Amino acid sequence: MSAQNHVRRMTVPQIMARKGGEPIVCLTAYDAPTAALLDEHCDLILVGDSVGMVVHGLTSTVGVTLDMMILHGQAVMRTAHKALVVVDMPFGSYEDSPITAFKNASRVMMETGCQAVKIESGSYAAETISYLTERGIPVMSHVGLRPQSVNVLGGFRARGRTQKVADEIVANAIAAAKAGSFAVVVEGVSEDLADKVTKAVTIPTIGIGASRMCDGQVLVTPDMLGLFEWTPKFVKKYGNMKGLIEAAAQKYAQEVKARSFPSGEFTYKFSKK
Numbered sequence: 001m002s003a004q005n006h007v008r009r010m011t012v013p014q015i016m017a018r019k020g021g022e023p024i025v026c027l028t029a030y031d032a033p034t035a036a037l038l039d040e041h042c043d044l045i046l047v048g049d050s051v052g053m054v055v056h057g058l059t060s061t062v063g064v065t066l067d068m069m070i071l072h073g074q075a076v077m078r079t080a081h082k083a084l085v086v087v088d089m090p091f092g093s094y095e096d097s098p099i100t101a102f103k104n105a106s107r108v109m110m111e112t113g114c115q116a117v118k119i120e121s122g123s124y125a126a127e128t129i130s131y132l133t134e135r136g137i138p139v140m141s142h143v144g145l146r147p148q149s150v151n152v153l154g155g156f157r158a159r160g161r162t163q164k165v166a167d168e169i170v171a172n173a174i175a176a177a178k179a180g181s182f183a184v185v186v187e188g189v190s191e192d193l194a195d196k197v198t199k200a201v202t203i204p205t206i207g208i209g210a211s212r213m214c215d216g217q218v219l220v221t222p223d224m225l226g227l228f229e230w231t232p233k234f235v236k237k238y239g240n241m242k243g244l245i246e247a248a249a250q251k252y253a254q255e256v257k258a259r260s261f262p263s264g265e266f267t268y269k270f271s272k273k
C-alpha cells in the first residue's frame, strides 16, 4: 500500500455535515503542482471548467471538452490527497439526458479517480441529479450565474435582478437539493438572494460572488492569486502572481542577454577520471 492510501480524504457526508457549521473552503485547481499546494488548505478542490478561460485562453467555458476535464482531473488527483476533488461536467456532456450524463460522468469518475462531479443546474437538471446519485455519482449543483449559459444570458453579469429570476434561482437550488445534490455552488447573486438560497436548502451552499451568506466559498485560483489584471468585482487578490511572473521573466531575459545566466553555480562540472 502506498503512503497516499493512508491519508484520510474529506468525504461527501463530511461536506454535507458542514451545513451551517464551519465554512467550507474551496478553490479551483487544474494541474498537479497547484493542487499539491492547495490540498492542505482546502476541504474541496474543484477542477472547474473555468480551466478553458484561465488556462487555455478561451473566451467562455463553452468550448471545454470532456477530454480536457479528464486530463486536468487526472493531474489534480495525482497530488490532492486530503481535499474532496470535484470535476466539472463540461457544456454538452450532461444536459440532454440522464443516460448521457451517466455515461460521461462515470467516465470522469473512473478515469480521474475524483469523488464527485459538478453540473450547472437549470430546471432540467433534477432527473439527471437523482439518476447519477442513485448510481453512485455524487453531484454538486451550480445555480445563479451559470457560465455555460453565457450565450443565452449575453454575458457574465450577476443574476437575480428581477423577482422572477431570483425565484427561479431559489427554485433551481431547492430542486437540485431534493434530487440529491450534496452541495450547491451559488454564483453571482446578491447577499439577500444568497441568504434565501442558503436558508431554503438543507445542503451546503458554496458561494462565488455570492456574499458571506453561504456555507462555504470558492474562488478561481488564478484570479485570487492575482494572475490577471482584470477580475470580476467579487475577487479578492490574495497574491500578485502576474507581477511575480513578469518580474522573473524580465530578470531572466536580462541575464540571458548579458550572459550572466547561467553562471558557474548553475553549470555542470565533471572532474575527469
Ligand code: KIV
Binding pocket: 028, 046, 047, 048, 049, 050, 051, 088, 142, 185, 187, 208, 218, 220
Ligand atoms: O468552473 C469553475 O471554476 C466554477 C467555479 C466558478 C465555481 O464553476
